[in-house]
Amino acid sequence: MNIKIVAVGKIKEKYTSQAIDEFVKRLGAYCSLSLVEVPAQEIRDESLCEKYKALEAEKILSQIKQNSFVITLEILGKQLSSEDFAEKLKQLSQEGYNEIVFVIGGANGLHKSVSERADFKLSFSKMTFTHQLIRVFLYEQIYRAFKIINNESYHR
Secondary structure, three states, rough: EEEEEHHHEEOOOOOHHHHHHHHHHHHHOOOEEEEEEOOOOOOOOHHHHHHHHHHHHHHHHHHOOOEEEEEEEEEEEEEHHHHHHHHHHHHHHOOOOOEEEEEOOOEEEEHHHOOOOOOEEOOOOOOOHHHHHHHHHHHHHHHHHHHHOOOOOOOO
């Protein structure tokens, strides 16, 4: 399975990069994984926030193939247990999707054009987290999903 993560902005903290690197290493046994970082638009005028999100959206959407299954991370998306998330990935693989694309927006959120492109909207919580922490959560949950799918033990 090919998994692509399209994320707005770059990782800044060393501890976040180290956590992600560890999960990327572990995931190598289960899938092909790639990351595309889309530059975040600097907000200079709050009244132009939608314009900035539209500029990010163009860059995000250019990274998505027409036949990819797109999962956006959105606060109003569906919340799943780890087991349900694993089942979702397993189902997508069985349905023949070659590429699953996860999209993580930046500080401004996602433009409606990206949300509308989503095949599934996922929420990790009703709380708001930094896009950097959400990246760690996503990598960890993808790793946990593969452990569940393969009936392998993983800490609880």
